[in-house]
Amino acid sequence: xxxxxxxxxxLNAMQYSMLLFLLSIGLTVIFGLMHFVNLAHASLYMxxxxxxxxxxxxxxxxxxxxxxxxxxVTLIGxxxxxxxxxRMRAAGPMNQVLVTFGLIFVILDLVRxxxxxxxxxxxxxxxxxxxxxxxxxxxxxxxxxIIALGLTIMISMWVVLARTxxxxxxxxxxxxxxxxxxxxxxxxxxxxxVFCFGCALAGLAGVAAAPIxxxxxxxxxxxxxxxxxxxxxxGLGSLEGAIAGSLIIGFLETFGAVLLPSLSAVLTYILLxxxxxxxxxxxxxxxx
Amino acid sequence: xxxxxAKMAMATALGLGMMSVQLPAHADTKVGLxxxxxxxxxxxxxxxxxxxxxxxxxxxxxxxxxIVTEDTEAKxxxxxxxxxKLVLQDKVDVMVGVVSSGVLGAMRDFVHQSQxxxxxxxxxxxxxxxxxxxxxxxxxxFSNGQINRPMGTWMAENxxxxxxxxxxxxxxxxxxxxxxxxxxxxxxxxxxGSEFTPFGQTKDxxxxxxxxxxxxxxxxxxxxxGGGAINFVKQYGSFDIKTPLFGSGFLTSxxxxxxxxxxxxxxxxxxxxxxxxxTPENKAFVDAFMAKHGTMPSEYSVQGYDAGLALMAAVDAxxxxxxxxxxxxxxxxxxGPRGALEIDPATNNIVQNIYxxxxxxxxxxxxxxxxxxxxxxxxxxxxxxx
Numbered sequence: 001x002x003x004x005x006x007x008x009x010x011l012n013a014m015q016y017s018m019l020l021f022l023l024s025i026g027l028t029v030i031f032g033l034m035h036f037v038n039l040a041h042a043s044l045y046m047x048x049x050x051x052x053x054x055x056x057x058x059x060x061x062x063x064x065x066x067x068x069x070x071x072x073v074t075l076i077g078x079x080x081x082x083x084x085x086x087r088m089r090a091a092g093p094m095n096q097v098l099v100t101f102g103l104i105f106v107i108l109d110l111v112r113x114x115x116x117x118x119x120x121x122x123x124x125x126x127x128x129x130x131x132x133x134x135x136x137x138x139x140x141x142x143x144x145x146i147i148a149l150g151l152t153i154m155i156s157m158w159v160v161l162a163r164t165x166x167x168x169x170x171x172x173x174x175x176x177x178x179x180x181x182x183x184x185x186x187x188x189x190x191x192x193x194v195f196c197f198g199c200a201l202a203g204l205a206g207v208a209a210a211p212i213x214x215x216x217x218x219x220x221x222x223x224x225x226x227x228x229x230x231x232x233x234x235g236l237g238s239l240e241g242a243i244a245g246s247l248i249i250g251f252l253e254t255f256g257a258v259l260l261p262s263l264s265a266v267l268t269y270i271l272l273x274x275x276x277x278x279x280x281x282x283x284x285x286x287x288x
Numbered sequence: 289x290x291x292x293x294a295k296m297a298m299a300t301a302l303g304l305g306m307m308s309v310q311l312p313a314h315a316d317t318k319v320g321l322x323x324x325x326x327x328x329x330x331x332x333x334x335x336x337x338x339x340x341x342x343x344x345x346x347x348x349x350x351x352x353x354x355i356v357t358e359d360t361e362a363k364x365x366x367x368x369x370x371x372x373k374l375v376l377q378d379k380v381d382v383m384v385g386v387v388s389s390g391v392l393g394a395m396r397d398f399v400h401q402s403q404x405x406x407x408x409x410x411x412x413x414x415x416x417x418x419x420x421x422x423x424x425x426x427x428x429x430f431s432n433g434q435i436n437r438p439m440g441t442w443m444a445e446n447x448x449x450x451x452x453x454x455x456x457x458x459x460x461x462x463x464x465x466x467x468x469x470x471x472x473x474x475x476x477x478x479x480x481g482s483e484f485t486p487f488g489q490t491k492d493x494x495x496x497x498x499x500x501x502x503x504x505x506x507x508x509x510x511x512x513x514g515g516g517a518i519n520f521v522k523q524y525g526s527f528d529i530k531t532p533l534f535g536s537g538f539l540t541s542x543x544x545x546x547x548x549x550x551x552x553x554x555x556x557x558x559x560x561x562x563x564x565x566x567t568p569e570n571k572a573f574v575d576a577f578m579a580k581h582g583t584m585p586s587e588y589s590v591q592g593y594d595a596g597l598a599l600m601a602a603v604d605a606x607x608x609x610x611x612x613x614x615x616x617x618x619x620x621x622x623x624g625p626r627g628a629l630e631i632d633p634a635t636n637n638i639v640q641n642i643y644x645x646x647x648x649x650x651x652x653x654x655x656x657x658x659x660x661x662x663x664x665x666x667x668x669x670x671x672x673x674x
Contacts, residue, residue, distance in 0.1 A: 005495065012492045117331035119515045121522065121547030131528040137498070140526040212526075213491050214518040214547050218328060257486055258495050264486055 004137045009254060015143045015212075017250025018150025022205035023223060024230040025157065025242040026198025032174045032237015032286045034191050036089060037096045040080070040103040042227060044199050046220035047107065048073045048206020050115050053122045053215055062125035066207055073203025074196050081195055104220065112217050122210040146208055153201070154243060161239055170194060174237050174286050226253070229268055233275050235282025244283050317353050317603055317613075320374035322367065322385040322395075323409075325359040328514065329387045333359075335543060336409050336592035338581060340384060343596025346576065352603075356380060360391050367391030368398060375402045382407065382613050384595045389413035389432075389460050399424055405614035409595040410588065414463050414670065417637035421672035426617040426636045428598050428629070429591040430560045431667050432460055433467035436511070436536055438642040438662040439558035440471030443507065443534060450480040452505040452531070454496055456516060457484035464511040464536050472509075480505035490516070493523045501531050511536040518547045525551025532556070540647045543586035545654045552647045552654055561587040561626045562645050562656040573625040590625050597624060598631075632666055636674075639666045 027041045051072045055065035084103070088096050123129065124142040131138040161167040172180040173187050181187045206215075213219065226249055234245025249268055256264035275282070321340065323333035337357070344350055356378050360367035367386070374380045375398075383399070384407045386392045392411040399406045400422040408416065408427040412435070417427050443451065451472060455461035461484060469479050481503040483496055490496075500508045508531050512520045517539045524533055525548075533539075537559025540552045563574055563584045573593065577585040585593075599613075601620045607613035621630035627641040644660040 005498075008495055008498055012494055016492065112330070117334060119331075119518050119544055119547050121518055121549055123549050124526070129526075131526070138528060140494075140523075140528075142526065212519075212522070214515050214522070214544075216328075216515045217330070218515075254492065257490060257492075 004135070007135060008137055008139065009258060011139055011143065011147065013251040013254035014147045014150075016254055017246045018147055018154075019205055019209055019223075020226060020230050020246035020250055021150055021154060021242060022201050022208070023227045024234070024246055025153075025239065026201045027227060028231045028234065028237055028242045029170075029174075029239070030195055030198045031231070033170065033177075033194050034089065035093075036085060037093055037100065038085065039097060039100040039224065039228075040107065041100075041198070041202055042220040042224035043104050043107040044073050044077060044202040045206040045209075045223055046111060046215070046217070047076060048203030049122075049210040049215040049219065050111055050120070050206075051203070052207030052210050053120050054115075056122055062123070065122075066204075069207040070200040070203035073206070074200045077199025077202075078192075078196055081192060085195070104224075108217055108220065115215075115217075117217060119214040119216045121214045122207075124211040142211055146212070149208060157239055226268065229272050231282075233272060233282060235285030237286030238282075238284050241282055241284040241286070316351075317382065317599075317607075318378065318380045319353050319355045319599065320371075320378060320380035320383040320385075321355055321357040322360055322370055322374060322383050323357070324361050324387050324391075325357070327361040327363075329362050331514075331543065332387045332410060332588050333385075335586055335588035336385065336387070336595070339585070339589035339592025339594075340409070340596040341592075342577065342580065342589075343593045343600070347600055349600060353599075360386070360388070362388045362391065364388070364390045364394035368394045371395045371398055375404050380404070381610055382599060384592075384599065385409050386411045389416075392416050393420075396420055396422065396425065403614070404610050405617060407595045407598060407617065409591045412460060412463075414467075414667075417635040417667060418670035418672050421635055421674065423618075423636070423674050424614050426598070426614075426631055428594045428631075428638050430640070431637050432463035434637070434640075434665050434667055435558055435560060435642060436464050436468035437471040438665055439509075439534070439536070439644065440468045440473075440477070441475045442558070442644055442660060442662065443509070444472050444475030444477040448477065448506045448534075450478045450505040451507050451509045451534075452480050452500040452503045453482045453509050454493075454500060454520075455484055455511040456487040456490070458487040461487065461511055465509075468509060468511075468536075488516075491519055493520050494527055497524055497527050497529050501529050505531060507532050507534050509534045510539060513538040513541070514544070517541070518544055521548040521551050521555060524555075525549070537562075537587070537643075537645070540654075540656075541586055541588075542584055542656060543588060545647060548654075550649070553649055555647050556644065556659065557647075558642050558644050558662075559587055560640050560642055561590045562643050562658065564645075564656045564658065565625070565627070565643070566658075567625075567627065569623055569627075570625040585625075594624050594626070594629065597622060628664070634669045634674075635667055635672045637667050639664055641665065 048069050052065040052069035055068045056062055128142040128145050132141050169185050177187050230245035230249050234241030256267040325333045358370040360370050382405045386408050387410040389411045406425050410429045412430050412432040414431050414433050453465050455465045533555045535557045537557040539557050540555050542563050545552050598620045602613050602616035605616040607616040618631045618633040630639045632639050642662045642665045645656045645658050648657045
C-alpha cells in the first residue's frame with residue numbers, strides 16, 4: 001500500500017463520486033423543487049447508456065452519442081413529465097413512489113425487448129482510449145475525463161445556482177414555492193426546465209459510464225440505491241448536499257471495497273443509519 | 289392380382305412400420321424447463337432454452353415432448369418454489385435447466401426426495417456431483433473444477449511459473465480458483481498472490497489489477513462471468529496491464545466477448561466448448577444455429593442443446609417415466625458439438641474435452657482460436673455416494 005495505491009484509489013473514488021453526483025443532483029433538485037420522488041430517475045441513467053451505445057453503433061461516432069443520448073433521454077423525461085409526473089404531483093409521496101417504482105420495471109422490460117439481455121459495451125473514443133502516466137502511476141485517460149466532466153458540471157451548477165438570476169429563482173422556489181409564485185416567478189415552467197435538466201444529467205451519466213461499465217438491464221436498479229443514499233445523506237434538495245453525499249459514498253465504497261472487503265457491503269448502510277438517527281434532514285439540507 | 293395384393297400388403301406393412309416410428313410407444317414426456325428468464329442470468333436462460341428447443345426441433349420430435357417453462361431468476365428460494373410447482377402441480381417427468389449454483393443447492397434435496405430427474409444445463413457447483421450427488425441429478429454442462437484443473441496443469445507445463453489469481457468472493461469463485469491453484473501448484477507452479485473481490489459489487493478492478501501487476505507474477509488467472517467479466521476485461525485493457533491475462537473460459541465467452549472489444553484479444557482461457565471447433569458435428573450445429581438465430585452459438589446454447597440430446601437419448605433407451613429416465617440418463621454417451629461426451633455413472637457429471645483457446649480478431653469481429661485440447665476430463669469421485 002504505497003503512495004501510488006492511494007493515488008489510484010483516490011482517482012477511482014473520485015470517478016465513482018462524479019457519476020453518483022451526476023445522478024443524485026437531478027434526483028435531489030427535482031425532489032427539492034417539486035417535492036416529487038422520482039425513483040425512475042435511475043432508469044433514465046440506463047436509457048442514457050443504451051441510447052449512447054445505439055447512436056454510437058449507428059453513426060460510429062462516440063461524441064455524437066455523447067451529445068444525442070442525453071437529448072433523447074430528456075425527450076423521454078419530458079414525455080413522462082406530461083403523461084405521468086405532472087398529474088402525480090398532488091398525489092402524495094406514497095403514490096409517487098409506487099408509480100415511479102412501477103415505471104422502473106416497465107422501462108426495464110422495454111429495454112430488454114429492445115436491446116436484449118446480453119450486456120453491451122461501448123468503446124471509449126480513440127482520443128481517450130490510452131493511459132496517462134503521472135506521479136508513478138498510469139491511469140486510463142477516459143476516467144480522468146469523467147472526473148473532469150463531473151467537476152466541470154459541479155462548478156458550473158454552483159455558479160448558476162449561486163450567482164445567476166435563474167439560480168436565484170430556483171433557490172427561491174425550493175425554499176417557498178408559493179412566495180416565489182406571488183413574486184412573479186413562473187414556478188410550473190421552472191419546474192419543467194429543472195426536471196428536463198435533471199433527466200439530461202442522468203442520460204449523460206449513463207452514456208459516460210457505458211465505456212467503463214457495460215450496459216446491462218440491471219444497471220438502473222443497481223445504481224438507484226447508492227444514489228438514494230447520497231440524496232438522503234447529503235440532504236434533500238441541495239446542491240451542496242449532493243456534492244457532499246456523492247463524495248462520501250464514492251470514497252466509502254471504493255476504499256471500503258479494498259481495505260475492508262468483508263465489511264464493505266454494510267459500511268454505507270451503517271453510515272445511512274447513523275445519519276438518519278442523528279441528522280434525519282441530511283448533512284446539508286435545503287431550507288424550506 | 290397376386291402381385292397387386294403383395295404390393296398392398298407391403299405398403300400396409302411399410303405404413304404400419306412408419307407409423308410405429310412416428311408414434312412413440314409411450315405417452316408424451318413432460319419437461320419442465322427451470323431457468324432464469326429475468327434478472328442477471330436472463331441471457332443465459334434464453335440461450336439454454338434456444339439450444340434445448342433446437343435439439344428437439346432438429347430431431348423432429350416436438351410432438352413428443354410437452355414443455356413447461358418456469359422463471360427462477362437467480363434466487364434460490366424462487367428456484368425451489370418453481371421446482372415444487374413443476375413436480376407437484378404440473379407433474380413433469382423430468383426437469384432441465386438451473387443456471388445458478390445457489391438455485392441448484394436450494395433445489396437439490398427436493399429433487400432427490402421427489403425422485404424427479406434433473407438435467408443440469410449450467411450450474412457448475414462441484415458439490416452437486418460430489419458430496420451432494422444424487423442419482424436423480426445428471427449434469428451435462430460442466431463442474432467448476434473440470435474447467436479449471438486442466439488449465440492449472442496446462443499453464444504450468446507451458447512455462448508459467450507464478451500466477452496471481454482474482455475471482456468474485458462467492459462459492460463458484462472459490463471453487464474455480466481452488467481447483468485451478470491445486471492443479472497449478474501440483475504441476476510445479478507457484479501462486480504469487482490471490483484476492484477475492486466482493487461479489488456483484490466490484491465495478492472498479494483497477495486497484496486489484498495494478499496490485500496483480502506489481503506482484504511480479506508471470507500471469508494473472510481470473511474467473512469472472514457476465515457483466516463482471518466484461519468490466520474486468522475492459523478495465524484490464526484500459527489500465528494497460530502488461531502481465532498476460534488467463535482465465536476460466538467464461539471470462540471471454542462468445543456470448544458477450546463482443547462487448548469487451550479489443551481488450552479481449554490475447555486473453556487465454558479454458559472452456560468446454562468454443563464455436564470454432566473444427567469437427568463435422570460442431571460445423572453442422574453452428575450452421576443450423578446461425579441459420580436460425582443469426583449469431584454464433586455459445587457454450588450456453590450447447591449446454592441446452594446437449595441437455596435436449598441427452599433427454600432424447602434417455603427416452604429412446606426406455607425412459608418412459610421419472611424412474612426410467614433417471615436410470616437411463618447416466619448411460620448416455622454420444623458425439624456432440626463439443627466432441628465425445630459421456631456421463632460418468634460414479635458422479636453423474638459429464639466427461640468431456642476441455643479446450644484452451646485464445647481470443648483473436650477475425651474477419652467478423654472477435655473469435656476463438658483453439659490452442660490445445662485436453663481430452664476426456666473426468667472429475668474425481670469427491671465423496672459422491674449414489
